[in-house]
Amino acid sequence: MDMMKQKMHRYPTCLGAVDKSYTVPRIVAIGPYHHGLEHLKQAEKVKHVAACHCIGDVQLLEEMYEKFVSVADDARRFYDKDVIEGISYDDFRHMMFFDACFLNTRELTNIFHDVMLLENQLPWKVVEKVLSFMAEDDPDGPSIPKRFVYKLRYCMQPDDHRERPEEEESFNWDDEYRPPHLLGLLHYYIVGRRSYIDKEKDEEPKNLSFFVSAMDLAEIGITLKANKTMQLLDMHLNQKGDVFIELSLAPLSLDRHRASHLVSMAAFELCTIESFGARSARDEDSAVCSYVMLLANLVYREEDVQELRERGLLQRGGGLTNSEALAFFTSVQGLRFGPCYTRIMKQIKNYRDNSRMKTKLHAFVHYHKKTIAAVVTGIGAVGGIIGTLLSIKKSI
Known part of the structure; x- marks a missing residue:
């Protein structure tokens, strides 16, 4: 996986017109990009509790942290340099560790908006490292991402269409896929996959200068x-x-x-x-x-x-x-x-x-459908009257 796919990206400038409520976390900061925002500070206390709950033993927590340091140090390269340069190694290690523990809890549905934000992601190898710690104490630890995706892969569907398969086996989990982060993992399963179709040549899709409402x-x-x-x-x-x-x-x-x-x-x-x-x-x-x-x-x-x-x-x-x-x-x-x-x-x-003749006909029908309906109704009514008169005439 190249750096472009592994990097923890920021929102591109082409989305600058999007309202900030769609791009800024509301409850918790994950990673450095929004760390320290005033309205997110309350959640920092919860992360320490989550770490203790995640690992279970304080002494074991310290031992795991020592093993975690090298992974956290390597993760620095995935974030923008202008942000990382202002964060010490110790502070960054603490941030990665407690954020990863927080993501490995079973209550992510309550903060789903925040953990799905592009600028609120952790490198997947950081998350996996904490999962490996949990596996030593909890056999179900490594299945947390699978359960999370299984539950939320329908998140874009209308509420009344969220019909989940009755059997877990109907969910095809791809063990070969290595996501860059949680958002990438969810994107993989929300969008779905299609058989590869060979392209004739490398070509960026062109602007057709054609728009239709x-x-x-x-x-x-x-x-x-x-x-x-x-x-x-x-x-x-x-x-x-x-x-x-x-x-x-x-x-x-x-x-x-x-x-x-x-x-x-x-x-x-x-x-x-x-x-x-x-x-x-x-x-x-x-x-x-x-x-x-x-x-x-x-x-x-x-x-x-x-x-x-x-x-x-x-x-x-x-x-x-x-x-x-x-x-x-x-x-x-x-x-x-x-x-x-x-x-x-x-x-x-x-x-x-x-199909210009067809489209002209459709346009005529679209613009005059009320008149056409009235005429058809009128014809039906006239037909009914004539039929009634004829039946009366026959009976005389």
Whole structure:
């Protein structure tokens, strides 16, 4: 794994317009980037308690710390130099040790927003070192990451669709995958994997200079539909008969937590993949960027957000309001285009350009559907009256 993939990255400048509430921890700082912020200091006391609970014996805790030092010293190279230079070796070792113990507790769901932030990560080898200590005293210690991912890999799905498999065996844990940190581990299982498709040449997906809103899609006869797989990677334009086309995407219940997860996973992709179009890059390496950009491209007005809700792509009820969702999607439009995004946008453009008569018909129907419905209803009523008169005439 090269340094670009191992590094503990900061949010890229292209996400500078994103509200800070989506990128700053609310309860606890993990690692050095947000360490010392006033509103996070209370959690520092809890970390020491977590370490004692994690290891169990104070004397054993001291012995383990001595073995941990070399791993912590090596971890310094994964963080930005401008931050690390202001932290002594002793302070950094303490930070890594207590943060790693804190991450290896079983209560991470309460701080899931914070541990999913890109700038709130620990190198995985640091986490694994503490897990190895726990394995000496607790046989279940090494299974903590697996249980955590098993429980939270559905975190992006709407609440009423979180149907977990009944059997643990249905969860395919990849022992070969070596994540850079917890966010990388969760990204791997949340996005899913797809068979490798060879690319003809290394090429970054191009800006098509083509944009289409949710309302525009309806006008040209493309229907939005929530897919059944619930996977972010599963995005397709499907032909339905000779006339209708469906754009199928994973449904999303967009609240502040999930918006934050999307930002961090998209930032993770931007920071770890130099070129989304490289032959070595897979669709899943940029799946979140593609997914977010498709949704962002569909909303220019609050009416577009409402259209996504009507079609089941954005869940109704709690979460962000239409205006808040619009502001969020507007703030992430600086993301890089992934190949899934480019592929679908090309298909939409080709459909529009090659089916102009169909799209004109769909646009006419879309704009005059109320009038058409009234006319059809009127014709039905007239037909009913005529039928009644004829039956009366026959009976006379």
